[in-house]
Amino acid sequence: MDIAEIQAYGYFGLTAFLVFVLYSYIYHLYSTDKKEGGHDYENYSNIALKDDIEDTPISSVSDDKEK
Amino acid sequence: MENRPLEYDYTVAKMFMFTTIVLGIVGMLVGVILAFELAFPSVNTFLGSGLAEFTNFSRLRPLHTDAVIFGFTLSGIFATWYYVGQRVLKVSMAESGFLMFIGKLHFVLYVIGVAAVVVSLLAGVTTSKEYAEFEWPIDIAIVIVWVLFGMSIFGLIGIRREKALYISVWYYIATFLGVAMLYLFNNMAIPTMLAASPIGESGIGAWYHSVSMYAGTNDALVQWWYGHNAVAFGFTVPIVAMIYYFLPKESGQAIYSYKLSLLSFWGLMFVYLWAGGHHLLFSTVPDWMQTMGSIFSVVLILPSWGSAINMLLTMKGEWQQVAASPLIKFMILGSTFYMFSTLEGPIQAIKSVNAIAHFTDWIVGHVHDGVLGWVGFMIMAALYHMAPRVFKREIYSKSLMATQFWIQTLGVVLYFTSMWIAGITQGMMWRAHDEFGNLAYSFIDTVTVLHPYYTIRGIGGLLYLIGFLMFAYNIYKTMTAGRKVEESELQNASPMGA
Numbered sequence: 001m002d003i004a005e006i007q008a009y010g011y012f013g014l015t016a017f018l019v020f021v022l023y024s025y026i027y028h029l030y031s032t033d034k035k036e037g038g039h040d041y042e043n044y045s046n047i048a049l050k051d052d053i054e055d056t057p058i059s060s061v062s063d064d065k066e067k
Numbered sequence: 068m069e070n071r072p073l074e075y076d077y078t079v080a081k082m083f084m085f086t087t088i089v090l091g092i093v094g095m096l097v098g099v100i101l102a103f104e105l106a107f108p109s110v111n112t113f114l115g116s117g118l119a120e121f122t123n124f125s126r127l128r129p130l131h132t133d134a135v136i137f138g139f140t141l142s143g144i145f146a147t148w149y150y151v152g153q154r155v156l157k158v159s160m161a162e163s164g165f166l167m168f169i170g171k172l173h174f175v176l177y178v179i180g181v182a183a184v185v186v187s188l189l190a191g192v193t194t195s196k197e198y199a200e201f202e203w204p205i206d207i208a209i210v211i212v213w214v215l216f217g218m219s220i221f222g223l224i225g226i227r228r229e230k231a232l233y234i235s236v237w238y239y240i241a242t243f244l245g246v247a248m249l250y251l252f253n254n255m256a257i258p259t260m261l262a263a264s265p266i267g268e269s270g271i272g273a274w275y276h277s278v279s280m281y282a283g284t285n286d287a288l289v290q291w292w293y294g295h296n297a298v299a300f301g302f303t304v305p306i307v308a309m310i311y312y313f314l315p316k317e318s319g320q321a322i323y324s325y326k327l328s329l330l331s332f333w334g335l336m337f338v339y340l341w342a343g344g345h346h347l348l349f350s351t352v353p354d355w356m357q358t359m360g361s362i363f364s365v366v367l368i369l370p371s372w373g374s375a376i377n378m379l380l381t382m383k384g385e386w387q388q389v390a391a392s393p394l395i396k397f398m399i400l401g402s403t404f405y406m407f408s409t410l411e412g413p414i415q416a417i418k419s420v421n422a423i424a425h426f427t428d429w430i431v432g433h434v435h436d437g438v439l440g441w442v443g444f445m446i447m448a449a450l451y452h453m454a455p456r457v458f459k460r461e462i463y464s465k466s467l468m469a470t471q472f473w474i475q476t477l478g479v480v481l482y483f484t485s486m487w488i489a490g491i492t493q494g495m496m497w498r499a500h501d502e503f504g505n506l507a508y509s510f511i512d513t514v515t516v517l518h519p520y521y522t523i524r525g526i527g528g529l530l531y532l533i534g535f536l537m538f539a540y541n542i543y544k545t546m547t548a549g550r551k552v553e554e555s556e557l558q559n560a561s562p563m564g565a
Contacts, residue, residue: 025333029326039231041329045321047233048312049559051154053073057229 075153076161077457079170083146084450084457086178088539090138091443095535097131099528106521121189129200130188135438136198136301138181143446144305145173145216148239150453151312152220155236156227166222173215180208192275196290198297199253202275206254213250217243234328238308241336245300253293255280284351288344295343302442304335306405307374309449314378314398317452318388319559323380327373334370338363345416348425357418364416371409378402393469394462394561397448400476404440408433423498428517428524429490436483439475439531447538452561454542460549461562463541468563471537478530481523489520 032038047058104110104124112119120126149170153159160167183205187193193200201209220243224232232240256277263269281289315322322328344352344360379402382388388395411433415424424430451468455461462468496516499507549564556562 022334026330029329033326041325042321044231044233044325045315047155047229047231048235048315049319049321051157051316053075053157053159055157057157059230061228061230 073159074161075150075159076167077150077453078167079160079174080146080149080453081457082171082174083142083149084453084542086174086181087139087142087146087446087450088542090134090142090181091446091535092532092539094131094134094139095528095532097127097134099525099532101127101131102521102525102528106518106525120191126189126191129193129197130185132198133184133188133200136297137184140301140305140438140442140446142177143309143449144239144242144301145177146453147305147309147312147446147449148216148220150457151235151308152223152239155229155233155312156223157229158223158227160223163222163226166219166226169215169218169222173212173219176208176212176215180205180212183208187275194254194256194277194279196253196279198294199250199290201254203254203256203258203277204275206250206256209250213243213247217247233312234322234325234332235308235312237332238304238311241332242300242305242308245296245304249293249296249300253289287347287350288352288356291346292340292343295346296340298437299335299339299342302438303339303371303405306401306442306445307335309445310378310398310402311374313445313449313452314395314402315381317392317394317398317448317560318382318385320381320383320385323377323383327377331370331373331377334373335367338367338370342367342416345421348416348418348421361416361418361421365413368409368413372406375402375406375409388560392560393465393472394448394451394563396469396472397444397451400472401441401444401448404436404444404479408437408441411436423494424490425494427490427493427497428486428520429494432483432486432490435486436479439479439482443531443535444475447535450542451538454545455549455552455561456557458546458549459552460545461552461556461564463544463549463564465563465565467537467541471534471541474537475531475534478527478534481527481530483527485520485523485527489517489524492516492520 029041033042034040043058050056050058100110100113100122101124104127111123114122149160160170184201187202187205188200192202194202220239224236256279258274259272259276259278260270260274262271262278264271279286311322311328314320341363342360344356345364346360348357348361350357379399382395382399389399414420415430415433451462493513496508496513497506501507550562552562
């Protein structure tokens with residue numbers, strides 16, 4: 001096996017790995033969305049829409065401290 | 068102590084809004100002068116031959132690039148950070164005397180840094196690295212400014228009420244980290260006074276001079292890893308941060324897909340850093356690295372379009388707002404130009420296309436449809452949105468804003484179309500040869516042919532500058548003469564006078 005062949009296998013392996021990482025992340029985003037202990041991702045858009053200083057935070061730091 | 072309701076404190080944001088506008092005018096004015104110098108060489112001595120040293124193309128060119136990148140754009144990034152940061156983290160800078168001090172210090176040192184840059188570039192003191200022309204004493208000052216920016220970001224995050232970091236905050240953090248890494252590595256240099264020659268001379272050259280720590284091809288590689296990622300972390304990442312806040316806020320629409328914004332973010336972070344090699348196609352860097360630069364540039368379409376399409380889809384069912392509001396027009400055309408520019412870039416990075424495009428005006432055209440159409444439009448839109456909230460007054464004139472929009476759009480279109488034609492003409496003429504391999508044209512032949520396009524480009528740039536002056540005037544009048552507005556008018560669409 002010469003260097004070019006090793007590079008070719010390496011290239012294929014890296015591409016496959018990156019594709020795996022990409023789809024895993026997409027799966028992660030959808031599987032944790034709106035689940036208990038996960039995030040309600042789409043609701044985070046409201047962080048910009050309801051951003052007056054008196055608005056209730058979407059996910060408050062102080063809620064966390066109370067737990 | 069008086070018990071006033073808590074409010075966001077925009078003191079530092081206002082200061083940076085001011086430098087955004089002033090340095091924008093300076094940078095763009097110099098750009099227009101340069102464009103006319105290329106079209107009409109006599110303009111090189113427009114202040115007389117005695118001052119030709121300061122007005123010739125090569126002396127002014129770094130002043131233009133650095134004024135628009137590190138002056139206009141960076142100020143816009145800082146101004147929007149000090150505005151958006153507080154709002155999406157739901158914490159006021161008035162709550163922390165320390166962060167307020169850091170913010171003001173950030174501004175003061177930034178202005179001193181800008182003054183040092185302007186003086187040194189006009190004096191012709193440069194390291195001769197593109198977009199990294201500053202000599203080491205200024206580099207050190209810039210690092211301090213940058214650290215203060217980081218302290219502001221992480222300080223505000225540290226005292227936030229909103230636990231989740233809004234997508235824009237991620238982009239601002241990435242801007243901070245990305246530029247920090249790029250700037251440090253590319254500007255590694257050794258002052259010549261510390262160097263010694265083989266025959267034993269020491270203390271060579273002026274105290275402020277330095278030589279890059281890298282040599283030859285390595286220097287080129289580090290330089291274009293920096294140069295291209297300056298585009299990434301100066302012209303893309305922070306501008307995406309802006310549009311993810313300002314477009315939803317101004318239109319009152321939630322981001323079409325927040326999950327897509329996250330996916331595009333990580334995609335952009337991973338892919339962008341590898342694409343710089345496309346600046347060195349057909350040069351002495353290893354072939355695999357050139358190929359890698361090409362491939363990553365093409366892959367870059369995906370995360371870029373992920374963000375841009377996400378923004379366009381945010382307007383789904385609300386397109387009447389684009390017709391009604393010139394402010395939203397700026398942002399929608401901005402994200403359209405972002406799509407356009409991020410398709411054009413990858414095309415230019417394909418080796419066979421690059422064989423024609425490299426070193427031609429097409430590259431200049433590409434940069435400018437990105438910066439004028441995307442960066443400039445988005446920063447102006449951001450400032451237009453901020454102005455009524457910061458000054459508690461409605462935007463002075465809607466019709467002036469709409470007129471500005473069309474003048475500048477025409478300017479951008481004239482700019483990039485003339486540069487396309489000029490660039491491709493140039494590329495084809497340089498390559499043309501007869502059956503024996505003799506070049507068909509000499510360099511001056513291309514100059515003659517390109518003259519009309521250079522003139523059109525100058526006019527395009529001038530239109531953009533005129534529009535920018537209208538923007539400056541509109542903001543000034545907003546600040547001084549706009550109708551006072553109540554907090555209740557500032558929820559979404561910005562109030563505008565006729």
